[in-house]
Amino acid sequence: MITVLFPRLPILFLLFSLCFLFPRVQGKLHSYTKQRHLQTISRISLPPAPAPDPEVNFGGDTTIFNVLSFGAIGNGVTDDTQALKMAWDAACQAEESGILLVPKGYSFMMQTTIFTGPCNSDVIFQIDGTIMPPNGPDSWPKNSSKRQWLVFYRINGMSLQGGGLIDGRGEKWWNLPCKQHKGSKRTTQPGACDSPVAVRFFMSSNLRVQGLKVKNSPQFHFRFDGCQNVHIELLSIKAPARSPNTDGIHIENTNNVKIYNSAISNGDDCVSIGAGSYHIDIRNITCGPSHGISIGSLGVRNSRACVSNITVSDSVIKHSDNGVRIKTWQGGSGAVSKITFRNIYMDTVRNPIIIDQYYCLTKSCPNQTSAVVISDVLYTNIKGTYDVRSPPMHFFCSDSVPCTNLTLSEVELLPAQGNILSNPVCWKAYGIMQTISIPPVFCLLEGIPPMMLIGIKC
Ligand SMILES: *[C@@H]1O[C@H](CO)[C@@H](O)[C@H](O)[C@H]1NC(C)=O
Numbered sequence: 001m002i003t004v005l006f007p008r009l010p011i012l013f014l015l016f017s018l019c020f021l022f023p024r025v026q027g028k029l030h031s032y033t034k035q036r037h038l039q040t041i042s043r044i045s046l047p048p049a050p051a052p053d054p055e056v057n058f059g060g061d062t063t064i065f066n067v068l069s070f071g072a073i074g075n076g077v078t079d080d081t082q083a084l085k086m087a088w089d090a091a092c093q094a095e096e097s098g099i100l101l102v103p104k105g106y107s108f109m110m111q112t113t114i115f116t117g118p119c120n121s122d123v124i125f126q127i128d129g130t131i132m133p134p135n136g137p138d139s140w141p142k143n144s145s146k147r148q149w150l151v152f153y154r155i156n157g158m159s160l161q162g163g164g165l166i167d168g169r170g171e172k173w174w175n176l177p178c179k180q181h182k183g184s185k186r187t188t189q190p191g192a193c194d195s196p197v198a199v200r201f202f203m204s205s206n207l208r209v210q211g212l213k214v215k216n217s218p219q220f221h222f223r224f225d226g227c228q229n230v231h232i233e234l235l236s237i238k239a240p241a242r243s244p245n246t247d248g249i250h251i252e253n254t255n256n257v258k259i260y261n262s263a264i265s266n267g268d269d270c271v272s273i274g275a276g277s278y279h280i281d282i283r284n285i286t287c288g289p290s291h292g293i294s295i296g297s298l299g300v301r302n303s304r305a306c307v308s309n310i311t312v313s314d315s316v317i318k319h320s321d322n323g324v325r326i327k328t329w330q331g332g333s334g335a336v337s338k339i340t341f342r343n344i345y346m347d348t349v350r351n352p353i354i355i356d357q358y359y360c361l362t363k364s365c366p367n368q369t370s371a372v373v374i375s376d377v378l379y380t381n382i383k384g385t386y387d388v389r390s391p392p393m394h395f396f397c398s399d400s401v402p403c404t405n406l407t408l409s410e411v412e413l414l415p416a417q418g419n420i421l422s423n424p425v426c427w428k429a430y431g432i433m434q435t436i437s438i439p440p441v442f443c444l445l446e447g448i449p450p451m452m453l454i455g456i457k458c
Pocket residue numbers: 141143144
């Protein structure tokens with residue numbers, strides 16, 4: 001709870017003296033104080049007066065640590081890293097909940113920073129202004145990591161929120177000669193390729209990310225690894241469709257994640273789910289242009305990957321290379337299971353439904369005998385249109401470990417151009433069409449393949 005104490009005193013004094021002098025204006029004054037009270041509360045998300053105290057205590061429960069009070073300039077040019085770090089340390093050490101405030105109307109330039117916990121209590125990191133990194137690889141400090149920018153490490157209990165903007169200024173990173181450029185004939189060239197993830201949460205728990213706009217990350221916009229209990233809400237993530245590797249939200253070794261009511265458009269996956277992810281609920285996402293929502297890639301370089309209990313529902317995927325995708329490399333091990341894709345509208349999507357167990361970036365991956373097992377995948381109420389350059393459904397499963405228990409129910413995908421339905425593609429895919437889909441998928445195999453009778457434990 002936020003209680004407001006300090007501004008009341010002069011008002012009370014005024015009220016007191018006015019009441020004494022003019023008893024009849026009391027009613028009017030009452031509403032006036034109420035208004036003031038509301039204004040003061042709303043200030044929490046607005047910049048306070050120009051010269052704030054280093055900490056403003058709102059009555060004992062919540063203290064605001066405004067970065068301006070720690071020496072931040074916020075002109076978009078001056079390096080404000082130290083000020084933000086100091087404000088973080090103060091908020092993190094506060095005995096009762098602290099608000100680190102990045103005020104509206106200012107732009108803070110920050111270098112790579114690791115905000116480390118644990119903190120003494122929950123921290124609210126309130127971004128109402130803009131935060132941005134140095135502009136491109138040439139301006140990046142030589143001694144700091146080029147793989148991450150803002151890192152939250154070992155935090156238990158934090159909300160990253162506000163109406164402000166995190167601007168990754170990714171353009172110069174995307175143009176590095178080493179990068180793959182979509183749609184251009186330009187081949188990748190050797191050279192330094194590391195690019196920073198904009199916001200990374202590492203080994204943290206009880207996190208909330210809410211309301212922010214995040215754009216143009218040099219690489220992934222958000223990455224969660226080794227985290228638990230993450231709630232993402234009302235985020236807007238934007239990068240150009242041609243920006244390489246700019247996944248919206250990447251999750252790995254993380255469980256209990258909710259991603260709700262958010263819009264993502266970028267040059268790679270809207271959401272990508274890596275190894276060690278469980279209990280992920282994704283709902284009401286508008287995705288695209290992008291590469292869709294992906295589980296994987298998993299099993300790279302013979303690694304073991306387990307992913308289970310993932311639901312994606314009530315979402316729209318538009319003008320994207322893929323819709324809902326599961327991709328694994330050959331040679332991996334582990335399993336993907338209990339996946340549900342429900343109520344998803346596709347608008348001109350190239351591969352609306354795709355399982356690819358031959359994922360390979362070089363086009364020359366040798367066939368191998370092991371694979372990440374895929375089972376219990378439900379596609380229900382998936383409707384809309386597909387880009388006719390690819391078949392609308394593609395179940396390309398492993399020779400050595402086929403996919404099992406794929407279920408299709410109320411799947412209707414029509415060509416976005418023309419009226420010729422392309423045939424779905426299946427390879428070693430076991431499952432059923434619960435209702436006749438459009439186009440119908442007659443290529444699914446019935447039953448359970450003999451070698452799969454032994455359950456896979458993950
Ligand atoms: C990098 O060098 C600058 C200036 O020499 C210094 O202020 C900064 O703390 C260094 N950063 C790291 C991560 O070592």
